[in-house]
Amino acid sequence: MGGETVAIVTGASRGIGAAVARALGRGGASVAVHYGTHAAEAEEVCRDIRAAGGKAMAIAADMGSEEEIVALFATVDRELGTVTALVNNAGGIIAVSAVADLEGWMVNRVLAVNLAGPMFCCREAVRRMSTARGGKGGAIVNISSMAAVLGGLPHEVPYAASKGGLDSFTVGLSREVAMESIRVNGIRPGLIDTPIHDQYHGPGFATSFAANLPMKRAGTSEEVAAAALWLLSPAASYVTGAILHVSGGR
DSSP: OOTTOEEEETTOSSHHHHHHHHHHHHTTOEEEEEESSOHHHHHHHHHHHHHTTOEEEEEEOOTTOHHHHHHHHHHHHHHTOSOOEEEEOOOOOOOOOOGGGOOHHHHHHHHIIIIIHHHHHHHHHHHHHOGGGTOOOEEEEEEOOTHHHHOOSTTOHHHHHHHHHHHHHHHHHHHHTGGGTEEEEEEEEOSBOSHHHHHHHOTTHHHHHGGGSTTSSOBOHHHHHHHHHHHHSGGGTTOOSOEEEESTTO
């Protein structure tokens, strides 16, 4: 990473996204810190990046809205420059429900935010990065989940399915743009100690569930961020279409 890197990190106000944004900023990148509702936390991430000598701005957008995603990229074009690195981290469990009790809004929202949103972000990034379209290339990392291969925790099957779709999209897109100087990879985090677990499973869930893992501990956002930075970096120049497990052996 360096001063020429213009990065967009979605869902960057907390957890994994915040750790990725801070790490990019420390490396000298200009970072668009996207958030959905946590404005104060996003501004705090920006302050940390600026304190480390980087450039950052917080930008709100609904990842379930194509129009707001288009506006997000337009703002980055105007304020930071042409994107060269995209980390699709924003996502959510949305609703905990048995499949038999699912309602239409639950399915539509989880697919809009976790699958369609990253697709539209990738579309906008490819339009700017592709050497076939006059761009200078770039790298994309899609943050998936081990739920994609394990089926998710109880009553979180739609979330798992949306992440499985994201994995398929990651591999397919990587092949589509491989000759356009764009690398596309994914990360499947396992149990990471982030606020999402507190919201849906109560405080202390990550610690209690960790006993089921081979490493007997939850991962940290910084450990996922380190993997994302490597995939974005020249050190991973021959890596595309890969989905890296950062899961403590799960």
